Amino acid sequence: MTRILIVGTGRMAYQLGHAIVHAGLDLVGVAGRNAEARERLAHFLDRRALDLSKPLPQADLILLAVSDDAIREVAAMLPKGSAVVAHTAGAVGMDLLAGHAHHGVLWPIQSLGHGQPMDLRDVPMVVDAGDDRARQVLLTVANKLSEVVLELPLEQRQRVHLAAVLTSNLTVWLVREGQRLLREQKLPTSLLTPLWRATAQRVATFGPEQALTGPARRGDRHTMAHHLELLQHDEALRPVYALLSEQIMKAFANEHP
Ligand SMILES: NC(=O)c1ccc[n+]([C@@H]2O[C@H](COP(=O)([O-])OP(=O)(O)OC[C@H]3O[C@@H](n4cnc5c(N)ncnc54)[C@H](OP(=O)(O)O)[C@@H]3O)[C@@H](O)[C@H]2O)c1
Structure with a gap:
């Protein structure tokens, strides 16, 4: 099964993390720079809290749920390897992730907040990918999270x-x-x-x-x-x-x- 790691502890991480666990996918942990926030989210999801500044466990998919402006910086902190690295922003290109061989986007078209966890099954999941491996991994995960999955290039x-x-x-x-x-x-x-x-x-x-x-x-x-x-x-x-x-x-x- 695809091992997923979430980086970020805000609204997207909270809702996407819940949806990933709820769908029975393998979430290995949540990584963040803020100790209190990552502990709180990890406790809620019943998964490991990981310090972003320390070595992270192996994963097949690393989902960057950080502010748009932090995507480049956080992606650069991650070790280069075989994992697919994807961000979750609608309006941001994949070029920020170009240092990773397999990269892409997983964008749920929904306004996500804290509070009540949302059912994302009818929320459209937009996928974009830099290569076939990223495409296959992201489409597999997206299809487990939602019944509405579509691929859209940056301009669209x-x-x-x-x-x-x-x-x-x-x-x-x-x-x-x-x-x-x-x-x-x-x-x-x-x-x-x-x-x-x-x-x-x-x-x-x-x-x-x-x-x-x-x-x-x-x-x-x-x-x-x-x-x-x-x-x-x-x-x-x-x-x-x-x-x-x-x-x-x-x-x-x-x-x-
Ligand atoms: N919320 C939505 O409705 C929604 C919908 C679709 C897509 N998205 C996308 O989801 C992504 C996250 O948005 P969000 O709504 O979850 O934002 P958020 O609630 O403000 O959370 C942002 C997260 O990014 C972390 N972060 C910011 N700068 C960082 C840095 N330099 N290094 C490490 N971590 C950093 C923050 O950590 P700290 O707590 O330490 O600051 C926080 O965990 C964005 O790309 C956004 O476009 C959001």
């Missing part, structure tokens, strides 16, 4: 990553700002929870074309003008509201001539 991965940022990160920022407006009125942020839950569900079920409602789609200019008035002192949100509303109106202009 970067576009998928951009789409994922729009879909998740930027949308969540808007939710954060919506909650801020409620807090300013001393109202509970939970007032909007049924709305965003139902919105996400409708988008997933019917697609954005049907799920999108609101003043911009309807072309209700008075309501939008009033919203912009309410935001007149909000330098961050006012231009965002104006720009997004304009784009929505353009996209659905044929519905309100």
